Amino acid sequence: MRLLYVILFLAGFLPLGSLAQPSFPKTAYSVTGYILDERTKQPIVGASVFVQETRQGIASGKDGFFVLSMPRGTYTLRISHVGWIPKLQPIVVDKLLLLDVALTEDSKYLDEVIVTSEAPDRNVRKVELGVSTLTIKSIKRIPAFMGEVDIVRSLLLLPGVTTVGEGATGINVRGGSIDQNLMLLDDAPIFNSGHLFGFFSVFNPDVVREATLHRGGIAATYGGRASAILDVKLREPEAEKWAVTGGIGLVSNRLSVEGPLISKKLFVLAATRVSFNDFLFPLGPKSLRDTRANFYDFTTKLKYLFNEHHSLTFTGYAGKDLFKLPGDSLSSVEVNATSTEYNYRTLAGTLRWNYFINNRFNLATAAVWSDYQVVSSVPDPSNAFRLTADVQHRQLKSDLSIHTSEGHQVQTGLSLIDYYVQPNRLVPGPGSNVLPLALTTEQAYELAAYVQDEWTVNSRLSIQAGLRYSQFMNRGPASVRTYAEGSERTPETVVSTKTYNAGQIYGQVGGLEPRLAIRYSLGESQSIKLGYNRMRQYIHLVTNTTAALPTSRWKLSDPYIKPQITDQVSLGYFRNTPDNAIEVSGEVYYKTLQNAIDYKDRASLQLNNTPETDLLQGKGQAYGLETMLRKNKGAWTGWISYTFSRTFLTINNPLAGERVNGGTMYPANYDKPHNFNAMAVYRPSLRFSMSLNFTYSTGRPITQPYARARINGVYVPIYVNRNQERIPDYHRLDFSMNFEQDPAKPKRFQSSWIFAIYNVYGHKNAYSVFYRLNPRADTDGYKLSIFGTVFPSLTYNFKF
């Protein structure tokens, strides 16, 4: 295994050596530089740099950087991007040319690009498929629930993204469970993306630049989760002057400050959100008045520029949720209590050193830390306790990117993650009858190395090929149980236990993860793309509830819990009208999942020291078709998308007790075959815009009772198989209006109002279906509608 790292590493760095002596014709020179916004100095990603004479073009990459190679001569460059005034720049190429281009924002430009900040024809031209970027500007146009602009919720409008229900944490991407998405906030993984059970996401919209969802043809740079990557990038701090932005909403208040601490050297961005007092619980029914529910979060970014070559960036996030529930107790800890307090927090940080070696080489090294902790406690003296669970992710990684002038863009890198998981530790209060309990901590390393090349073969064909190798190593202290052969794994069938000392490696698993994306252009503005990726996942969120709770348990792979491995093939067709005003795309995918996780009946995972006795693994299968039609220009913009997708699991083991539904294939909790989304934005002037959003999806699967028995005087439902029926279909219309200040009259203090209506026609969508037998009722069942009414909200935002 070790040899393989060396090979991979060398393979990654080899081009470095060969490129040191450029071998291209002496008459060719590099034209390179950055494209920036004139006012904000923010880099413009995906701007088109077009050489009018040679009809040669390229899009600016991350940080607005571009490289072109061209023979000696005089040319005119046309630099353009939607939303900025295109610029014509004459150049004389007779030496290596460094060129920084500043574009002016086009205030009269009313065309709204909703989904993407990329060049208008990027969807046809780029290699990757299954990638969608939502800029914060477009996210803010989507009608927000209770006025809270929400990044994770916005993703639900994209094809292939679903949720088990309104208010559930996380998203399901192309048939993946919620823990199969790596959610990154400037490279730091976020273990719980929701505040207040998932109603609102942890990403503060005031500081986010864009969110990119990779769901097919995932590049080798990313790894660690089986389904998708959500890459949320924070804005760069304002470099010129100090600015304050904020807002007042129904749920939370926001405030952010940014500016230069040391001119041209050190910039800072700091933002916070604080929820209103207890969500109006004190005004609620008497039984809820003692309920407490609050959250706050703090996001910061610091950037220090040493010189043109070195920069240091720090991103920090701290978020906390607090709940207190009267007169109840934890179901997982069997004690009697009068109230229970839940407290969960995320702390995450990334320190990134970017070394711009020269025009060709850029080295980015980052130290990443993320910690998610949940504390539940009961105050009653005789039964007092604190239950603490903790997940820690510590990572060092380094990525080297190499731009060559021969149509190759090479990237290679290494990553080392150190995981620490404390599943649950129960500490009794003084004098309490509760026994202390500490579940065994889990520790492991995840090592990964990758190399990737994006090769523009010719104007028609480009290939992005990558290879990633990941290795997972469980580290002691630990005890590994052996179960009696041929019998079901239960705590009673343990035949021996082997203990390992601190630092001892007791389990290793790993393998290659090939990635491939091919684009073939069929003409000026249409292309077909093919993608394949294999992903391995070594950390799992194990919960047998339909939606995860903040207290749900994280579990590392170990000798019993094998890593989840997906293989996905996708094929797409992309076409634009010549002016890029209208885009059409269609993608099909087929995905298999090895070691999909499900649970035994009545699994109890929270305080289980032998989780392998409750977990089952099997096969998963997902396939689908995603189609999208989008209009990017004009007063009316928007898109419609339709997705057909299915997700099935098969848990079939030799022992009858370790099968689900008798070993036959059954739909996953998040299998929702038909999804339709439509989003329209009308923007007749710069001061006003209006958005409409309609969504429809098939109801999620549920387990319906097939018979009833009368036991102890009550009717007890009898269930046969899991997930055989469905709740009614879901549909909803949202609306929002946005009033802004006249940009023609610039003022120091700017403000805007957003009025939004969620669920305009008040459809009573089923959140769940349940059964209550009542001889006087006409029906046997009931549906609970959570957002069963119209939800208006008003938000005020300001900036000065």
Next chain:
Amino acid sequence: MSSLSRLSIYTLVLLLGSCITEYQPDIKSLPRSLVVEGVITDQPGPYTIQLTQTTDYTNAGINLRATNATVTIADNAGTTETLTEISPGSGVYRTKATGIRGIAGRKYTLTVVTSDKKRYQSDAELLTAAPAISKLYYEYRADPTALTNENVQGWDVYLDTKDPETTGDFYRWEWTHYEPVSVCQVTEIPNAAPVGRYCCTNCWDITRCNNCINIKSDAAINGNTLSRQLITRVPFSSRNSYYIEVQQQRLSAGGYAFWQSVKGLTQNNGGLFDAAPSTVRGNMRCVSDAGTSVYGFFGASGISETYLYVDRSNGVGAPTIIPAVMVPQPSACVVCADNTTRTPNTPRWWKQ
């Protein structure tokens, strides 16, 4: 459903004007299966076994009784007794008052041969003695949020018991309240006070919580005191003392799993934060045909019992008024019935 999930539902309900509407799902059908209910204890018998059948999960479904079956309880020491159906068609089978008696340490098996000649048998259940109830006590608590007026003021009855050192002990609690009554027959008269007739003898109304499943495992407190186990809340319906008997049953691991499943299934709302529901079949199986389903549980429980008088004189204000009954004089007395809701027999620890 965990409390967190309940909180989330509250949050949703409160924040979001949620609502519940009627909904008719497609009806599913399964063939009728036998359902067995019954327990043998280390207290004197008779013991009863109830046999019913499953039906569709609809309002219209009827759980038929399983009648004319041969029901036998046997222990591992060679004692057997065949139960008799208390009345034809009742589906309730009873041992003789002088018949089999549960003894701690023995294992018990139930055998049922139904009228269609199918033979069902339970696992052998070990009867384990229950630890004594170390303390039964009550605390006055005003609860302005209570749904019924009677419960705004009340006395919470708690139980403490010393859990044995062994792990894997499981408990279930049941209570019985006896309320002395003098009027044994009441006739409602429209627009006037009801008219009643006195009981000929002493008489008590019996109150139980038939569908309460109050169970606990010792997992969190093994070997320590299981404290402040809530048994029930005594309503402020009178200033008189309230007499309550509390029974502590020791369950087997299988029995606990079964009752926990029954409890969970009756509370599961199919919501996002509920686990996929599944049915515990219990400890019965069909030995003549492995493909035939059978549900229910035959238990063998050790029992400890005690009683409590709850003094309700410290209630604030007037108790919930029970309408007065007119008894014309003279009038013939009425015999106090002896059934599950009324008894002429003096309760075990009754003091007067």
